[in-house]
Amino acid sequence: MTTGTIFDIKRFAVHDGPGVRTTVFFKGCPLHCLWCHNPEGIAAGLDLLVRSSRCARCYSCIPACPRKAISKGPKRGPVVVDRAKCDLCGKCAEACMYEALVMAGRKVTVADVVAEVERDRIFYEQSGGGVTLSGGEPLAQPSFCRELLTELKARGFHTALDTSGLASWETLASCAEKSDLILYDLKLIDDRKHRETTGVSNAPILANLKKLAGRKKAVAVRIPLMAGVNDGPSDVRAAIEFLKPFPSVKTVGLLRYHKGGQEKYRNLGQAPCFKIYDPPSDERVGEIRQAFADAGFHVRIGG
Ligand code: SF4
Ligand code: SF4
Structure with missing residues (x-):
């Protein structure tokens, strides 16, 4: 059986999709976002x-x-x-x-994860919840991600895939097929700023999002908001213009940056490779929320 490497399983999560959920955090991520507050999810190994x-x-x-x-x-x-x-x-x-x-990080089989999520089946059923695969980047372990989603679907769980979108289209499409909901991170439309702050181009991420949204798959876009990075009027306008043509993207989650995670870098023995930002003000978050709402999106603060 295929094994995967995960670094946490969080029960009773309420921000990673509908209802009460269990979120499984995969190890390994191809991005290095300067605001990352889960640095233990970046390396693929332990x-x-x-x-x-x-x-x-x-x-x-x-x-x-x-x-x-x-x-x-x-x-x-x-x-x-x-x-x-x-x-x-x-x-x-x-x-x-x-x-x-x-x-x-620990190595687990699909059966190991399923045994853990089965414990809370009753809560998912009562709340309309289910299981979310997150990370790190779940698509960085394509076989394990696909097999886990397949098994969860076979058992009748609602499944959500929380992804940066940076993977081959084949990997994303095959995992999306087994997911009831895709939580898709959108950081920046400006590629220069995206490269500077995440270490990678957003070209494949945006191309994948376009293809995915064209498939009538339920996609909720999630935008982490950092003051001075992506909360300016031109960034918000660019995100709205990019997302507007896709009827399957109905929901936008605004995730306000928080300064947690600094100690984790020290615990990992890493010189801080993150930058400390400020969260946007309440007023600015309100304006951004209104801009997306005016464009016809259902907006959630916090996921
Ligand atoms: S510090 Fe020693 S015991 Fe601990 S993980 Fe490293 S080698 Fe193993
Ligand atoms: S010395 Fe510190 S790190 Fe080592 S076993 Fe005791 S409490 Fe843990």
Whole structure:
């Protein structure tokens, strides 16, 4: 059976599609958005999170490490991990009772995920909810994503695919076919700014969105809003002009940027590769909401 790598399964999610949902977070993403607040989802493989503030200085992780990569911090402080020696075996995380050392990512089968989401079937049925695949980027693991969606559909779950849209058309189309709803991220129409802030061109993303929207598939576009990046009048106008021709795009979700996630970069041992932005003001969000509503979209704040 195909296995995939995920970094979280969140139960009782209410912003990732209709009703009460379980959201499965896939590892690996081809974009590097400067505002990303889930950096543990970017690398395709496992990561070791070192949460120094939780370290109780019991030092049981030191003998657990077969590569002698862990040492006491200065003045018997929180442990320090030499990442050059670490091979991500996960033994320290097993030894740490305080969750100061945690592996981000685990290999799972389709059956593993299905067993977890089945626990909340009654909540999906009562609320009109279901299961959302998110990440990272679910389409970066095409076989696993497709097989999981197929199994979920076969069991009667409502399925949603939360995607950046950066994948081959074949991958997107085959996964979209098994999804009841596509949550499609749209960051910027301006390609220069898109490259500067995400590291990639938006050309394939926009081309895929056009094709997808032409298929009468339910698509809800989601726009993360950062002040000074994509909340200006010309950016909003460009997004509306791009989306207006597609009758299957009825809903636009405005996701206000928040400053969470900074500590995660430190926990991953990465020099911050993100930038700290400001969220747009309430007033500006209201204006953007109104602009999309005037263009005929159903607008949601927060997803
Ligand atoms: S086992 Fe956990 S709490 Fe104990 S020293 Fe290691 S990281 Fe800190
Ligand atoms: S993941 Fe393995 S190699 Fe890395 S620090 Fe922990 S025990 Fe050592």
